[in-house]
Amino acid sequence: MNASHSPRPPAPPEPPQHLPRVIPIFPLAGALLLPRATMPLNIFEPRYLAMCRDAIAADGMIGMVQPRDPEDGRLEPAVYDTGCLGHITEHRDMRDGRMLITVEGVSRFTVLEELAHTTPYRQVVASYEGFAGDRLPPTVPVELALRQRLVGDLKRFLDGRGLTADWDIIGEAPDETLVNTLAMICPFESNEKQALLEAATLDARALTMVTILEFALAAPDDTSGRPH
Incomplete structure (x- = not known):
């Protein structure tokens, strides 16, 4: 046998x-x-x-x-x-x-x-x-719906500032590369960056970023996207 x-x-x-x-x-x-x-x-x-x-x-x-x-x-x-x-x-x-x-x-x-x-x-x-x-690659992928929401919010965030990105590269990036790179390069406030650092999992970090982006997008009469 x-x-x-x-x-x-x-x-x-x-x-x-x-x-x-x-x-x-x-x-x-x-x-x-x-x-x-x-x-x-x-x-x-x-x-x-x-x-x-x-x-x-x-x-x-x-x-x-x-x-x-x-x-x-x-x-x-x-x-x-x-x-x-x-x-x-x-x-x-x-x-x-x-x-x-x-x-x-x-x-x-x-x-x-x-x-x-x-x-x-x-x-x-x-x-x-x-x-x-932290010393092992994540074993659980980011939920597809959450990833799509993150990319959609990012596009709106950049469009509002007259910025663009290589969406083909973003679309093909592995979950960890996508989430962590965006968390590091996006122009967030220091306390928001700290919240991203402290997120327990990759999924939690993606959700935290979505929350930050959507809060910025919802801020009225603020061309910078930051709340007053």
Whole structure:
């Protein structure tokens, strides 16, 4: 009798102990990094140049976080408790002193505490508990009706601003690529970006984006699409 074989399950996510417990953070309003997505950054402030150089010399890891108040002009503004660990995959020093880097999202994290530091940049103790799924591609696709609603709302959102997109590429993009890329590049407010980061699943992130888009589309007498 032949034994039946079930499909081989995906490899387990990397154990959290392999992720750094102490990480430097880069507070940047409106900048959203998500697991397995990439973000180009233009680094020019001396403290963040030092952070990137130290990270590249070590494990290449930095934590992207958002200030709670984008208008907070303090040197060290309060930040949200949830951020995304990023790995610097490319870097290039420019003649004018800037550094161009590409960061790939690894896993979301929770800030447990901020450490006293002697470096010019801030450092926190991070926990990855609850985010093991970030290290595996999603196994459940976005519901087709929700995906169609998202694309339709996006088209209306862009049309209202005289913008366009390559709808063929959007139509062919895998669910995770579509949802996460749009979440990162759309001109949403910082608190909206944070809500997208904290969404528990890809489906929840898509639904959150639909809510944000439809709220913007419903705002009366506002050519920017933002509520007053």
